[in-house]
Amino acid sequence: MRLHLLLCALLAPAPLAPAASALRxxxxxxxxxxxxxxxxxxxxxxxxxxxxxxxxxxxxxxxxLLQKAFLRYHGYIFGAHKTRHRSPRLNKHGQLxxxxxxxxxxxxCDAFPSISSDESYALNVxxxxxxxxxxxxxxxxxxxxxxxxxxxxxSDRKFTINEACITDSPRFPHRxxxxxxxxxxxxxxxxxxxxxxxxxxxFNVLHWHIVDDQAFPYQSATFPQLxxxxxxxxxxxYRPKDVREVIEFARRRGIxxxxxxxxxxxxxxxxxxxxxxxxxxxxxxxxxxxxxxINPALNSTYTFLSRLFxxxxxxxxxxxxxxxxxxxxxLCWKSxxxxxxxxxxxxxxxDVRELxxxxxxxxxxxxxxxxxxxxxxxEAFDDHAKLHPDTVVQVWINRDYHLxxxxxxxxxxxxxxxxxxxxDYINSGEDWRAYxxxxxxxxxGSERQKQLVLGGEACLWGEFVDATNLxxxxxxxxxxxxxxxxxxxEVSSTxxxxxxxxxxxxxxxxxxxxxxxxxxxxxDHEYNIEK
Amino acid sequence: xxxERCVGLGLPTASCWPLWPWxxxxxxxxxxxxxxxxxxxxxTEIQDFPRFPHRxxxxxxxRHFLPVSTIxxxxxxxxxxxLNVLHWHVVDDPSxxxxxLTFPQLTRKGAxxxxxxxxxxxxxKDVIEYARLRGIxxxxxxxxxxxxxxxxxxxxxxxxxxxxxxxxxxxxxxxxxxxxxxxxxMDTFFLEVSAAxxxxxxxxxxxxxxxTCWLLDIVSxxxxxxxxxxxxxxxxVKIQPDTIVQVWREEVPVPYLKELELITxxxxxxxxxxxxxxNRISYGPDWQAAYKVEPLAFEGTAEQKALVIGxxxxxxxxxxDSTNLxxxxxxxxxxxxxxxxxASQVADLDFASSRLARFRCExxxxxxxxxxxxxGYCNEEFDHW
Numbered sequence: 001m002r003l004h005l006l007l008c009a010l011l012a013p014a015p016l017a018p019a020a021s022a023l024r025x026x027x028x029x030x031x032x033x034x035x036x037x038x039x040x041x042x043x044x045x046x047x048x049x050x051x052x053x054x055x056x057x058x059x060x061x062x063x064x065l066l067q068k069a070f071l072r073y074h075g076y077i078f079g080a081h082k083t084r085h086r087s088p089r090l091n092k093h094g095q096l097x098x099x100x101x102x103x104x105x106x107x108x109c110d111a112f113p114s115i116s117s118d119e120s121y122a123l124n125v126x127x128x129x130x131x132x133x134x135x136x137x138x139x140x141x142x143x144x145x146x147x148x149x150x151x152x153x154x155s156d157r158k159f160t161i162n163e164a165c166i167t168d169s170p171r172f173p174h175r176x177x178x179x180x181x182x183x184x185x186x187x188x189x190x191x192x193x194x195x196x197x198x199x200x201x202x203f204n205v206l207h208w209h210i211v212d213d214q215a216f217p218y219q220s221a222t223f224p225q226l227x228x229x230x231x232x233x234x235x236x237x238y239r240p241k242d243v244r245e246v247i248e249f250a251r252r253r254g255i256x257x258x259x260x261x262x263x264x265x266x267x268x269x270x271x272x273x274x275x276x277x278x279x280x281x282x283x284x285x286x287x288x289x290x291x292x293x294i295n296p297a298l299n300s301t302y303t304f305l306s307r308l309f310x311x312x313x314x315x316x317x318x319x320x321x322x323x324x325x326x327x328x329x330x331l332c333w334k335s336x337x338x339x340x341x342x343x344x345x346x347x348x349x350x351d352v353r354e355l356x357x358x359x360x361x362x363x364x365x366x367x368x369x370x371x372x373x374x375x376x377x378x379e380a381f382d383d384h385a386k387l388h389p390d391t392v393v394q395v396w397i398n399r400d401y402h403l404x405x406x407x408x409x410x411x412x413x414x415x416x417x418x419x420x421x422x423x424d425y426i427n428s429g430e431d432w433r434a435y436x437x438x439x440x441x442x443x444x445g446s447e448r449q450k451q452l453v454l455g456g457e458a459c460l461w462g463e464f465v466d467a468t469n470l471x472x473x474x475x476x477x478x479x480x481x482x483x484x485x486x487x488x489x490e491v492s493s494t495x496x497x498x499x500x501x502x503x504x505x506x507x508x509x510x511x512x513x514x515x516x517x518x519x520x521x522x523x524d525h526e527y528n529i530e531k
Numbered sequence: 532x533x534x535e536r537c538v539g540l541g542l543p544t545a546s547c548w549p550l551w552p553w554x555x556x557x558x559x560x561x562x563x564x565x566x567x568x569x570x571x572x573x574x575t576e577i578q579d580f581p582r583f584p585h586r587x588x589x590x591x592x593x594r595h596f597l598p599v600s601t602i603x604x605x606x607x608x609x610x611x612x613x614l615n616v617l618h619w620h621v622v623d624d625p626s627x628x629x630x631x632l633t634f635p636q637l638t639r640k641g642a643x644x645x646x647x648x649x650x651x652x653x654x655x656k657d658v659i660e661y662a663r664l665r666g667i668x669x670x671x672x673x674x675x676x677x678x679x680x681x682x683x684x685x686x687x688x689x690x691x692x693x694x695x696x697x698x699x700x701x702x703x704x705x706x707x708x709x710x711x712x713x714x715x716x717m718d719t720f721f722l723e724v725s726a727a728x729x730x731x732x733x734x735x736x737x738x739x740x741x742x743t744c745w746l747l748d749i750v751s752x753x754x755x756x757x758x759x760x761x762x763x764x765x766x767x768v769k770i771q772p773d774t775i776v777q778v779w780r781e782e783v784p785v786p787y788l789k790e791l792e793l794i795t796x797x798x799x800x801x802x803x804x805x806x807x808x809x810n811r812i813s814y815g816p817d818w819q820a821a822y823k824v825e826p827l828a829f830e831g832t833a834e835q836k837a838l839v840i841g842x843x844x845x846x847x848x849x850x851x852d853s854t855n856l857x858x859x860x861x862x863x864x865x866x867x868x869x870x871x872x873x874a875s876q877v878a879d880l881d882f883a884s885s886r887l888a889r890f891r892c893e894x895x896x897x898x899x900x901x902x903x904x905x906x907g908y909c910n911e912e913f914d915h916w
Contacts, residue, residue: 183906184903184906184907184908185908185912187912187913187914189914190914214906214907215908232907232908233908233910235910236908236912424814425814426812426813426814427812427813427814428810428811428812428813428850429850430850462906463905463906464814464815464816464902464903464904464905465902465903466902466903466912466913467912467913467914468857468858468895468900468901468902468903468913469855469858469859469900469902469903471854472854472855472858473855509854514854514855515854516850516851516852516854516855517595517850517851517852517854517855518850519849519850520594520595520625520848520849521595521625521643522595522596522626522643522644522648522852524644524647526596526598526648526852526853527852527853527854528598528600528853
């Protein structure tokens with residue numbers, strides 16, 4: 001430990017924005033907490049460079065997660081080199097031969113990442129062996145990404161790295177991307193590709209908004225009719241093995257999968273496979289039956305939900321489940337005679353909003369019994385439901401969202417911010433700058449309140465998005481959100497960010513991610529779909 | 532169902548069926564059983580011809596280099612949409628990817644990378660032939676005198692030196708119109724491009740800067756017709772009566788329909804692009820706005836209206852390259868394609884919407900990464916990452 005600190009001190013701290021003759025900008029993204037780059041260069045040989053376990057590490061070759069990560073990053077670093085001729089001869093002196101990963105604490109290699117995972121790491125590149133030190137296995141993953149970003153090919157096509165000393169840890173623990181597989185089905189390959197891109201940007205939560213009004217692609221073992229009747233077609237489904245594949249692929253990248261089963265609204269497709277679940281809206285002109293939200297007045301509703309969420313709890317290992325709760329059509333409930341009766345019988349329902357609270361509380365109890373923690377959209381909080389103390393509230397309504405953050409945290413609930421980061425709202429020009437400029441703690445409140453902000457999520461709702469346009473629409477715009485959630489608050493100059501993000505974007509393209517351009521320019525290797 | 536639509540098209544209703552893409556085998560195989568679809572076609576009689584003869588798509592290969600394969604793929608999809616002109620805005624301020632044989636330094640100094648980001652003579656030939664086999668013309672644009680920053684490094688003295696007080700500031704403006712050397716350069720360069728591009732027309736640009744009218748004289752001597760952006764007309768440059776003027780500005784100096792009126796009143800032919808800048812994106816089904824455009828909705832005689840020979844959807848490249856070109860172009864450009872091909876009465880948005888959704892799924896089936904226009908699904912989703 002002391003040796004590493006000493007090495008860091010020996011490196012002349014160089015400004016990250018290099019002077020004219022000095023350092024090439026490696027385009028680190030998101031920017032680590034502390035970076036010292038030395039002008040001294042080392043070269044790497046694609047044939048002999050290895051990533052391996054430090055002898056003092058608590059983890060070793062038995063850790064599949066790290067073994068696969070080492071291979072993956074070796075591929076990212078040396079990339080298309082395989083197709084080229086033999087690389088230029090390297091001087092033995094000045095060669096970086098190894099990167100060793102040192103996990104300090106007893107970290108379970110087969111565990112799932114959580115909200116309290118330690119993603120910090122320290123990276124020391126000097127001499128012939130670089131050391132990547134982390135408390136937990138998750139820090140190694142983050143450090144590998146940073147390490148891979150330091151390497152570039154010089155004009156002689158030699159793989160080059162600056163000696164460097166980096167310490168890093170995220171500002172916020174919850175840094176998510178929301179994908180919507182109901183408005184449009186997303187093939188599993190697209191979801192996996194998204195996870196790859198997320199890891200390159202140090203995102204650590206995939207918020208899977210898996211079902212909604214339009215379709216129910218989640219194949220439930222307990223209620224198979226839900227997807228059989230509710231999916232677009234029988235091929236537009238996520239079978240249990242698909243879900244398992246996504247969860248494990250994510251885990252290997254230190255990414256949590258947060259499932260959302262949004263109720264009581266946004267459930268039209270549920271009614272196709274589950275009779276008597278949805279409320280029948282009593283309309284004056286009846287051409288056909290109009291269904292509304294889940295019927296909160298029936299016991300069968302809660303029996304069904306208990307069984308469904310019991311399955312979801314088993315299938316999805318994350319501690320959290322997103323329950324939705326947004327945009328409930330209260331008028332439909334009001335119009336239904338059965339529900340009116342139910343409300344009159346229970347005198348405590350002064351208005352239909354309290355019925356909404358009643359419903360939410362019942363679902364929260366179910367989740368609690370299953371030993372899971374709930375996340376909800378802001379409406380249930382806004383409509384004064386009595387929430388469990390550790391319910392996380394996701395702020396998505398854009399108008400005065402900072403005041404909403406103040407209200408939610410003043411009431412003592414943790415908050416996730418999404419309101420300014422609806423990436424499905426596209427427009428011409430460089431909108432990444434607006435995403436980058438958001439300051440998640442810019443609301444009136446005490447220090448204690450600010451600590452309740454767990455992080456945020458960039459949302460890509462699917463009304464106009466599917467596998468044809470998802471990648472360029474998400475990347476690199478979501479990268480701006482990624483840095484805002486990882487890096488220090490002071491890292492806020494969009495001008496400086498632009499210089500790094502263009503390098504990072506070309507790097508993503510090089511790795512096969514169709515990240516769209518920020519502005520006029522070019523990448524050494526343009527994007528080409530393998531035909 | 533859709534029979535009433537056919538009435539407007541002048542077809543007897545008995546022979547008129549809803550226009551689904553042939554070979555749509557989705558309904559023929561039960562979902563639960565994997566099967567080999569058979570292909571069917573209804574006995575059909577169709578008579579068809581385009582409303583406008585010039586139905587184009589502009590690609591910008593200067594702001595971002597587009598690999599040749601991307602251009603060829605675009606030509607394929609244009610053919611599916613009956614678009615028949617590729618307006619190739621090949622060079623501009625940021626880069627000069629065109630391989631010039633008469634002035635190799637243009638490419639060497641002007642391309643983003645003169646080895647990897649260049650269209651060789653063979654590439655150009657390949658594009659032209661690929662287009663020809665699909666009945667598509669290639670209209671090359673070498674935009675001058677503005678939009679020429681990338682020409683400067685390869686041809687010293689070509690661009691006007693800007694001054695800071697009495698000293699050159701180090702930055703450059705448009706092509707210098709007063710030097711003989713400029714004239715000689717243009718003479719030679721346009722001889723080359725006239726030969727390289729067989730179409731009768733060359734697009735000479737002329738936007739956003741006062742035009743050098745002598746360039747038109749040069750081009751005419753090479754037996755080419757020319758297309759120019761509207762500024763050349765707006766600035767009252769003396770142009771030949773067979774010039775084609777391309778309208779790109781929505782409101783300035785006048786609304787675009789008024790601009791069409793003025794151009795055609797002067798006896799010149801016009802191309803419409805102003806409401807079809809597909810590089811401008813916004814949330815939602817913006818293809819509808821493109822579809823609702825009526826190119827002839829201006830005051831004028833029948834002779835005038837006949838001078839509007841068509842239009843072009845433009846995909847300027849500031850924010851577009853091969854990562855996002857295809858979903859941004861399609862199926863939004865399809866809305867423009869129908870507006871330029873089909874009869875003016877074919878304007879109902881609901882009818883267009885249902886056909887376009889089906890057409891988009893057909894594009895997917897053919898391997899085109901066309902984006903969705905609304906909630907829904909295709910039997911075969913895109914899965915080629």
